[in-house]
Amino acid sequence: MGTALNALKMLEYFSNSQPEIGLSQLSRLSGANKATTLRHLRALEEFGLIEQNPMSKSYMIGPAALRLAALREIAKPGLEGARSQMRSAMQVVGESLHLSLLEKDTLKTALVVETTQHSVRVSLDPTEIIPINATASGLCMLSFGPTFLFERLGSDPLTRYTDQTLTDPDTIRERVKLVGRAGWANSNGSYEDGVYGFASPIFGIDQIAIGTIAIAVPESRATSERLPAILSSLHTLTHELTANFGGQIPETFPTEFHPRQAVDSIPGEPRNERFQLSEGK
């Protein structure tokens, strides 16, 4: 059941590393018979979603993809799509959300959705540049974003915002490693006192983060029982937003987010009803 879908699935096997695929190879990859593979390719080709290299006889994604993408942008401009996804996530977790995108070499706020459920909320300036050393989003970007961000860490002095702010490049590198394993990052008052941040990456087509999605929780609501809900929202947002922007999640990316994999805690603070984030390390 679902011939059309099976045909479309042929498109899944094209990737950055393998933009052209031959008939037999695609037949092997998809597990379908060579004849059916060919039929599917022909159908896709007629529509323009597949193009055959007349020399090598191998197949690649066709120009119709561009037309559809342009139409998509009309139907749902990138940020509009992101906004509605963030809104529905906001309904679930009841906290403010914050989408930032990497522009050149700085992480900039692209979209803010504030919670409508609480009067005490984290309000963020939408014009702000996100400091890479002081926020969960920044750690995420260092871990999943372009390597140059990580490499030149510490070449410029890191600004201190609160007494929790990380300013030592080496400790930041350590945390970034943990973020890479966990898939998400958190920060506790390292940018603004009383604000707990949780962030996960949004990937581009090349499986490198193009931005982050973050949930900001005021200290008063930062109880550990709410953490699983936050993380699961974050996880689905990473997938939805990556899809929304036309990106691709790396295969190595965690399939779920574990509360115990937090990278930041409040040193010296006794375990209490607040997030106990680093006990599992």
Added chain:
Amino acid sequence: MGTALNALKMLEYFSNSQPEIGLSQLSRLSGANKATTLRHLRALEEFGLIEQNPMSKSYMIGPAALRLAALREIAKPGLEGARSQMRSAMQVVGESLHLSLLEKDTLKTALVVETTQHSVRVSLDPTEIIPINATASGLCMLSFGPTFLFERLGSDPLTRYTDQTLTDPDTIRERVKLVGRAGWANSNGSYEDGVYGFASPIFGIDQIAIGTIAIAVPESRATSERLPAILSSLHTLTHELTANFGGQIPETFPTEFHPRQAVDSIPGEPRNERFQLSEGK
């Protein structure tokens, strides 16, 4: 025959003016049964090429389009695709081809493919800005491009390049009208003496020209018997390149190019073995 293709054809009905379509309406548009329409949409939705607005229940192009477009750019970057299409056209007509794209408000050379079949050929400087009043490409752009180009015609003085160059805005407007009906434009030595130019538009997603494709013929080979071949090459190039850049041909665009619809001739020159371009007017 071709279920997958029928499913994909559902995507054809989405447009700038109609980015969201409901089930019944799409069923009517496509002529397919409502049940099959729904099945197709479901298949496309599962792949991500269709997304349903949960509120209005109507459908729109999905985020997978963006992913595919990004893959397409990897497999065949826009200009690379254009180059190979121009090469094969060059093999057919045996003349130099010239792709220009509108950048801001000037028409710039993007790609030049010179003929390999003749030693006498038209060579074009690839860094050149194409004067809109003196070339076939310019006339095409005025006719099919953004309206502001046409509207502010004559607000700046028009440069004269040869004694054939058009510098009077009113006569240019007259020619542009003809080009709009014909679908293609020609120029005879209005930019450089001895060069016959033939151009047709390349359309963007909004059915407005984003550039032009031109064939440049040296006077020595400008015989009228070669005109049909040139025009048919131009016509297929308009379609291929428009597809290559993800654009869409307007419904009103001519389905073929007629030699008699030429807009430019050599005033005063007797009819001879050269192109007799305006005799049909």
Added chain:
DNA sequence: AGTGCGTGGTTCATTTATTGAACCGTGTTA
């Protein structure tokens, strides 16, 4: 309240297109 119409979506017997093993011709490699 009721009536009619348009909507999105479902059902199931009928029809029709999809499927895949085997096959062909060609080019490459050993």
Added chain:
DNA sequence: TAACACGGTTCAATAAATGAACCACGCACT
């Protein structure tokens, strides 16, 4: 020269797509 992998084709068997009728819902107009 022989074996192999490639792209592509054939055709009987089969499994999937199809569409008329139908349902439930919402809305506008009497």
